[in-house]
Amino acid sequence: MVEKEIDWAAIASHPKFVELHQAKMRFLVGLWVFGATSYFLLLVGAISFPDLFNARIFGRLNFGYLFCLFQFVLAWAIAIVYTRKSNREFDPLTSELVEMIVKEKCQ
Amino acid sequence: MRYMFLPLLMVLIFGAPALAADAPVKAAEGVANVAAAVAAKAPSGVAAAPQLQAAAAAKPPAPAGKKMQTNRAFTISMFLLIIVATAGIVVWASKSTTTASDYYAAGGGISGMQNGWAIAGDFLSAATFLGITGLMSLFGPDGFMYSVGIIISFLTILLIIAEPCRNAGKYTLGDILAFRSSSRVVRAVAALSAVVVSIFYLLGQMVGAGKLMQLLLGIPYKVSIIGVGALIIVYVALGGMKATTWVQIIKAALLMFTGVILSAGILWKSGFSLLAFFDSVATSPGIQDHVRGVMKHPVAQPGFDYGQRFLELGLFFKNPLDQVSLGLAWILGAAGLPHVMMRFFTVPNAKEARKSVVASMFLIGLFLIMVSFLGFGAALYVTPQKISALDKGGNMAGLMIAQYIGGGAGTVTGDLLLAFVCAVAFATILAVVSGLVLASSAAIAHDLYVNVIKKGKADQGTQIRVARVASFFVGAIAIVLGIACENLNIAQLVGLALAVVASANFPVLIFALFWKRFNSAGIIAGLVVGTVVTIGILMVSPNMTYPKKVAADAQKIVLALEKKQSEAGALSAAELNTLEKARSDYSLNKDGTSLVGLDAPLFPLKNPGILSVPIGFLVTIAATLLFGNRREEEMFEELFVRQTTGYGVAKAVKH
Numbered sequence: 001m002v003e004k005e006i007d008w009a010a011i012a013s014h015p016k017f018v019e020l021h022q023a024k025m026r027f028l029v030g031l032w033v034f035g036a037t038s039y040f041l042l043l044v045g046a047i048s049f050p051d052l053f054n055a056r057i058f059g060r061l062n063f064g065y066l067f068c069l070f071q072f073v074l075a076w077a078i079a080i081v082y083t084r085k086s087n088r089e090f091d092p093l094t095s096e097l098v099e100m101i102v103k104e105k106c107q
Numbered sequence: 108m109r110y111m112f113l114p115l116l117m118v119l120i121f122g123a124p125a126l127a128a129d130a131p132v133k134a135a136e137g138v139a140n141v142a143a144a145v146a147a148k149a150p151s152g153v154a155a156a157p158q159l160q161a162a163a164a165a166k167p168p169a170p171a172g173k174k175m176q177t178n179r180a181f182t183i184s185m186f187l188l189i190i191v192a193t194a195g196i197v198v199w200a201s202k203s204t205t206t207a208s209d210y211y212a213a214g215g216g217i218s219g220m221q222n223g224w225a226i227a228g229d230f231l232s233a234a235t236f237l238g239i240t241g242l243m244s245l246f247g248p249d250g251f252m253y254s255v256g257i258i259i260s261f262l263t264i265l266l267i268i269a270e271p272c273r274n275a276g277k278y279t280l281g282d283i284l285a286f287r288s289s290s291r292v293v294r295a296v297a298a299l300s301a302v303v304v305s306i307f308y309l310l311g312q313m314v315g316a317g318k319l320m321q322l323l324l325g326i327p328y329k330v331s332i333i334g335v336g337a338l339i340i341v342y343v344a345l346g347g348m349k350a351t352t353w354v355q356i357i358k359a360a361l362l363m364f365t366g367v368i369l370s371a372g373i374l375w376k377s378g379f380s381l382l383a384f385f386d387s388v389a390t391s392p393g394i395q396d397h398v399r400g401v402m403k404h405p406v407a408q409p410g411f412d413y414g415q416r417f418l419e420l421g422l423f424f425k426n427p428l429d430q431v432s433l434g435l436a437w438i439l440g441a442a443g444l445p446h447v448m449m450r451f452f453t454v455p456n457a458k459e460a461r462k463s464v465v466a467s468m469f470l471i472g473l474f475l476i477m478v479s480f481l482g483f484g485a486a487l488y489v490t491p492q493k494i495s496a497l498d499k500g501g502n503m504a505g506l507m508i509a510q511y512i513g514g515g516a517g518t519v520t521g522d523l524l525l526a527f528v529c530a531v532a533f534a535t536i537l538a539v540v541s542g543l544v545l546a547s548s549a550a551i552a553h554d555l556y557v558n559v560i561k562k563g564k565a566d567q568g569t570q571i572r573v574a575r576v577a578s579f580f581v582g583a584i585a586i587v588l589g590i591a592c593e594n595l596n597i598a599q600l601v602g603l604a605l606a607v608v609a610s611a612n613f614p615v616l617i618f619a620l621f622w623k624r625f626n627s628a629g630i631i632a633g634l635v636v637g638t639v640v641t642i643g644i645l646m647v648s649p650n651m652t653y654p655k656k657v658a659a660d661a662q663k664i665v666l667a668l669e670k671k672q673s674e675a676g677a678l679s680a681a682e683l684n685t686l687e688k689a690r691s692d693y694s695l696n697k698d699g700t701s702l703v704g705l706d707a708p709l710f711p712l713k714n715p716g717i718l719s720v721p722i723g724f725l726v727t728i729a730a731t732l733l734f735g736n737r738r739e740e741e742m743f744e745e746l747f748v749r750q751t752t753g754y755g756v757a758k759a760v761k762h
Contacts, residue, residue: 012747039255039259043431046252047427048427053419054420059386060388060415062415064421068251071255071258080465083461086458
């Protein structure tokens with residue numbers, strides 16, 4: 001098995017790996033907190049702030065209903081942003097870095 | 108093994124309609140009895156628990172014993188079509204299921220897009236489809252707020268769970284938890300937790316399925332449960348993950364197709380103008396009357412726009428804390444459901460796992476938005492009065508609007524469309540329950556048998572055989588419990604499953620993936636305490652029946668009627684009946700206590716999440732810090748690098 005020869009600790013403690021992982025976590029957690037906050041604002045606001053949520057925006061459509069629709073758009077937007085960022089940045093950087101560290105350690 | 112099931116399958120395919128054919132009269136009686144029994148037990152009616160996931164079809168039909176007017180020939184042939192098509196898939200899939208990896212994870216050979224459709228299928232249960240349509244047709248956009256919970260729960264799945272799980276796991280949650288420790292106790296606890304959660308979830312679906320079949324086809328409840336259960340055992344035992352996935356994909360496609368047809372039909376009726384559509388909803392006299400009733404205004408308040416109120420939030424959900432509690436269960440709970448996690452092991456790598464989550468987010472989002480049109484459309488064209496006359500929870504709204512869009516009851520197109528939607532609902536039940544049975548049997552066979560009892564030493568043939576036997580037993584348990592819980596208010600079971608996962612499985616999973624010092628003590632304490640505390644809070648919550656409260660309500664009726672009697676001199680026969688019943692309710696319940704001996708709920712909310720989630724996290728952290736384990740800390744680096752990079756996975760998958 002190949003895995004037995006991998007020095008996992010060396011990869012995990014490599015400064016570049018640590019840096020990349022922290023950047024990725026900041027990005028992920030940031031998106032998650034943003035999405036979750038807006039969701040809880042909807043849940044609480046719908047009952048606690050009826051004046052704002054019942055304000056009519058388009059014809060009969062009110063703020064609360066449009067906020068619900070917005071949550072779907074937001075979720076999709078987060079999905080797209082994350083996919084692009086991963087495909088362009090995180091995925092190639094990670095595999096490059098791991099290959100590099102493994103090579104370094106084997107030599 | 109395989110041939111053992113064939114006769115059973117035959118009996119099912121040809122037996123169910125035959126039974127159905129002679130059963131209508133008995134079934135109608137059954138329906139009325141069940142309805143009466145449950146109506147007596149659940150006086151809350153409209154203010155039912157917000158966990159409507161399982162509420163679809165779980166609620167009894169209206170006390171009058173009214174039934175959906177269906178064309179039996181159409182409905183039965185559509186059901187048979189679904190059974191034959193899915194059975195075909197199972198036979199096809201069983202031919203290529205030869206290793207444990209084939210059985211649990213379809214050999215890792217499902218593409219991201221296919222898996223996306225299958226995940227969409229897992230989330231879009233009959234309860235989601237029928238329950239949310241019903242809630243919206245009776246209470247407006249509050250049902251839509253429920254849909255938002257589903258789509259938002261995907262943020263956790265996408266950003267935190269999917270890729271690390273694909274990289275670190277093999278078939279089950281137990282694989283990830285047991286990565287760092289070889290402790291067999293960890294495996295056993297993880298397996299038990301997966302089985303408990305899946306059974307809760309499954310029970311909600313099974314009882315819902317039985318009630319739906321009873322209502323649509325007139326098949327007696329017990330026969331429906333046994334039939335559905337047996338069919339699912341055959342599917343899961345023979346076809347494993349590959350068949351389950353393809354049944355799920357086809358059903359998701361059927362459901363999307365249904366959504367498109369019905370919402371297009373509704374928009375067409377209003378000239379494809381959304382604003383005109385909402386205008387007609389708000390100006391519909393039926394809806395205005397219904398909202399006035401919901402708000403308990405006996406006389407219309409001058410100047411109050413009841414139609415507009417129907418388009419506003421907060422007609423169903425009233426308590427912001429309960430909302431936050433439910434929200435927590437969604438955003439943390441859905442991500443850790445065993446049958447959802449298992450889906451990520453069917454794709455070859457993390458990138459495909461990500462793709463599958465994104466695909467399912469678009470599918471589910473589009474479907475839920477279409478469902479919102481169905482809900483409003485049902486309110487506008489069928490009217491809330493007719494919907495709640497057939498079923499108080501509104502669970503028949505989706506089917507009634509289908510019949511209406513097709514041309515109404517009695518027309519060929521109306522009956523055909525209704526039969527089609529019923530058959531899709533049936534396919535949905537089959538697919539969702541199959542996924543759940545597979546997840547529990549994987550926990551039993553892979554975690555308990557192979558890794559705990561056999562210490563990981565079992566050949567492929569044995570592993571599959573054990574998994575098949577396990578799925579047989581899980582299915583049998585589901586049938587028995589399904590029959591036993593016929594008259595139970597199971598609406599809370601799905602909500603309970605989500606709350607348990609959010610308070611027990613989720614903290615443990617997150618720490619296992621991201622916290623270096625996490626260890627076996629934390630896993631065991633987190634899973635056990637989280638589950639027990641959540642169930643415990645539920646036992647003292649308003650979801651239980653409190654006899655003293657029932658007695659107090661009965662006493663109010665008695666007093667009101669006695670007052671009327673003394674004033675008016677006499678009561679009508681119906682009123683006398685009510686009085687008699689209220690008196691007996693009072694004397695039966697006045698000294699009673701709830702299941703755990705309480706007079707009134709200790710915990711004020713219906714959803715335990717807001718208390719049980721923090722407890723789950725704290726207990727997990729405390730146990731971890733109390734019982735440090737150096738070896739497990741050292742193993743973290745391997746798990747951590749694997750889960751973040753996916754390094755070494757490609758080799759690990761090809762056993």
